[in-house]
Amino acid sequence: MTPARRLAGLCLLVGIGVAPVPSRAAEAFVTAQNAETVDVIDLDARKVVATIPVPGAPAGIALSPDRARVYVTAPEGKALVVIDAATRRIARTVPLGGGPLGVGVNPVSGAVYVADWYAERLWEVDPKTLAVTAEIAVGTSPSGIAVTPDGKLLLAADRDDDALSLVDAATRRRVAVIPVGTRPFGVTIDADGTRAYAANVGSNDVSVIDIAARREIGRVKVGERPYAVALAGGRAFVTDQYGGTVSTFDTASLAPGPRLDVGEYPEGIQASPDGRHVYVANWESNTLTVIDTGSLTVTGTVKTADGPRAFGQFLR
């Protein structure tokens, strides 16, 4: 075992079950696709405190359950890049081929799922060995991935099938195909694992899915070219790429709320664990927008490197 791997293993062991999950996010790891970096942003100081060079046009992002590792997809590098969050260094680059874009982590097992944009499959990467252990058959152009909090089910947005694949994480088999709006891209599952929300790029709406019933139960109009969804305080927050806005709606009544101006081409979006803030990466403007979920106002903007996407879970 290499010292680096032993260290990574040790970090993993120490992290699980010992470190309490903080209620608020301290840092954001933002993939800057055009700059080919991952920016580390201190969310209290609201500035970039580290810049990690990541070749291959980094886009998708997810964190290990203990938040010690950051997994980044590099579509042009055709790889999964594993970053040690504390040292801010690349620990390993896992070659995958194809077009790795969306990435999600099983919150229980730590397994890493990577969507291959060009093939109807996900790769499953073992968090300990960092080897591809399985391929999971899904639909066409899988993009966003989300896993239920109990780690039993995962959803992949099959963009060009206008559907979500529901996969049993244990058997790695697709157990249902759930039709949604046109071209679903980002998909987010709520904290109790009952509902999922898919942003439909083509039909400018969000599909609300009952996971147990395996079907869409509602559809909410949002701005132009929705990309991804965050959930906080009983509301959904949706990035509208063309609109340059974040649309909101009440998750109980599905009634639309205010639409907030953020930067141009907003993409990756995530709520802090305490739900008080939502963070948005603006690809065109090269900024991270901070939204206060109580007042529903923009309370801060942080300059980033060129082309921030942060597609996935990027708050640590």
Place this chain on the structure above:
Amino acid sequence: MKRIIAAALVAAFAAAPAAQAHGPTRKKVEEKVTINASPDKVWAVVGNFQDMSWLPPVEKTEGKGGNEIKATRTLTLKGGATVEEELYKYSAEQKSLSYRIDKVDVKVLPVNNYSSTIKVEPVDGGKASEVVWDGAFYRGYMNNDPPPELSDEAAIKAVKALYRSGLDNLKAKIEKGNS
């Protein structure tokens, strides 16, 4: 042979818009020009979505909807090719407009999912203007491992050249009108 394959691919994509997939990396281009005229004067030209005559390759602009959101225009280029565009953001107050290309042959402009913003900003307290033209797009080939003429580099080069010629001509046209 290569050309036949390329043509067949173009036809296949055109015939199956629902299956249209883009590569995962969107590119951006930004070009600027400083014009010795007030922002109001520059916006009077740039802010008219129905007149793209300042862009050298354009022979005529035909459209409907004026400067309203969802207004459309068809640019006919010298040589006969057409580009169909739609306005999706317009602010006279901020002197900014955004549009996208709904339809263009990749042989004319080797891009997909193209959108663009043109903005006029004051320089020198409003005595002069800076025009900023931003574009966001994917390359012409929507799958992995593109041929060179439909690569990221080809797309960036084509858009950069288009913006440069447009902005330089805009400057010449407006500054000439000053004198």
